[in-house]
Amino acid sequence: xxxxxxxxxxxxxxxxxxxxxxxxxxxxxxxxxxxxxxxxxxxxxxxxxxxxxxxxxxxxxxxxxxxxxxxxxxxxxxxxxxxxxxxxxxxxxxxxxxxxxxxxxxxxxxxxxxxxxxxxxxxxxxxxxxxxxxxxxxxxxxxxxxxxxxxxxxxxxxxxxxxxxxxxxxxxxxxxxxxxxxxxxxxxxxxxxxxxxxxxxxxxxxxxxxxxxxxxxxxxxxxxxxxxxxxxxxxxxxxxxxxxxxx
Numbered sequence: 001x002x003x004x005x006x007x008x009x010x011x012x013x014x015x016x017x018x019x020x021x022x023x024x025x026x027x028x029x030x031x032x033x034x035x036x037x038x039x040x041x042x043x044x045x046x047x048x049x050x051x052x053x054x055x056x057x058x059x060x061x062x063x064x065x066x067x068x069x070x071x072x073x074x075x076x077x078x079x080x081x082x083x084x085x086x087x088x089x090x091x092x093x094x095x096x097x098x099x100x101x102x103x104x105x106x107x108x109x110x111x112x113x114x115x116x117x118x119x120x121x122x123x124x125x126x127x128x129x130x131x132x133x134x135x136x137x138x139x140x141x142x143x144x145x146x147x148x149x150x151x152x153x154x155x156x157x158x159x160x161x162x163x164x165x166x167x168x169x170x171x172x173x174x175x176x177x178x179x180x181x182x183x184x185x186x187x188x189x190x191x192x193x194x195x196x197x198x199x200x201x202x203x204x205x206x207x208x209x210x211x212x213x214x215x216x217x218x219x220x221x222x223x224x225x226x227x228x229x230x231x232x233x234x235x236x237x238x239x240x241x242x243x244x245x246x247x
Contacts (some may be wrong), residue, residue: 013054016045020055024064026074026159027181027219031077035065043100051091075220077183092175093215093230094146096137096236102136102145105203107163107171109133111154118151124223126153130164132174135202145236147197147204149229150174151185156225178226189239195201195231 025031035056042052047070056073059065067073094102109132112118119125130152135144152174161179163170179185190213195206213230 002243012045012047013051013058016041016047016052016055017058019045020059021062021064023135023159025219025221026058026156026225027221028159029075030181030219031075033072033075035073035075036073048235052176090182091179093187093228094148094214095233097211097213097232097239098146099236099238100138102138102236104134104171104175105137105144106135106199107132107167108199108202109150109170111164112151121151121227122153122223124153126155128154130154130157130170132170133197133199134174135199135204144204145233147195147206147231149231151227153223153225156166174226174228182217182219182225184218186216186218188216190214192231197231204231205236206231210232211237211239213239 020029020035029035036044038052038056042049045052056067059073060067063076065073066076071189073154076133089096109130111128112131113128114125118129122129130150132150132152133146134148134150136146136148137144160173162171162173181182189211192206192210192212194208195204195210195212197204211230211232211234213228213232215228216224217226219225219227
């Protein structure tokens with residue numbers, strides 16, 4: 001996962017460029033972050049320093065990376081053209097909106113192949129996505145106080161080198177890592193009526209009216225790297241939006 005893709009038709013430096021460019025666009029190396037040292041990258045791709053520097057030179061010429069003498073190579077931050085409707089801290093929305101502390105009780109996930117629904121969620125139409133259910137509760141019981149459906153394109157999983165068979169790695173990615181690497185998070189709020197979901201021993205009942213929060217997380221790319229659908233009963237969560245004068 002996330003290694004060098006060497007072909008017979010392209011020079012090595014171009015393959016290195018393509019791999020690093022993709023990883024930057026998907027947020028593995030966010031804006032302002034330093035790339036690994038030249039020694040580390042040479043060992044990773046199995047090339048000489050001269051070949052590596054040809055790839056870095058292309059990234060610099062394309063305005064993706066900045067080389068600072070004596071310090072290394074840094075990803076250039078880029079502003080998205082999308083306009084955020086509100087200003088708040090980019091963080092885990094459940095912990096921002098919950099009226100009381102909740103913990104993750106259960107996770108279930110599977111691979112879903114490309115469909116009309118996944119193509120609607122992700123403009124770049126990934127061939128497959130990881131579909132995940134997360135159940136949260138105030139204490140250990142079968143009735144969840146919040147629920148999240150999560151969708152992650154497989155190419156994002158590959159880029160971040162996540163082992164899908166390792167549940168701990170999957171949880172760490174969706175709960176922590178994605179918020180550390182995301183550049184922008186768009187939240188869309190709505191109200192849904194009588195949502196009810198069940199998986200094994202886990203039951204979620206959202207009541208007559210439930211907040212539905214659609215969260216799209218972006219890195220330096222036009223398509224989301226992850227989408228979350230949060231179901232938050234109104235008795236359990238409140239929405240507070242901070243607005244700042246734009247002048």
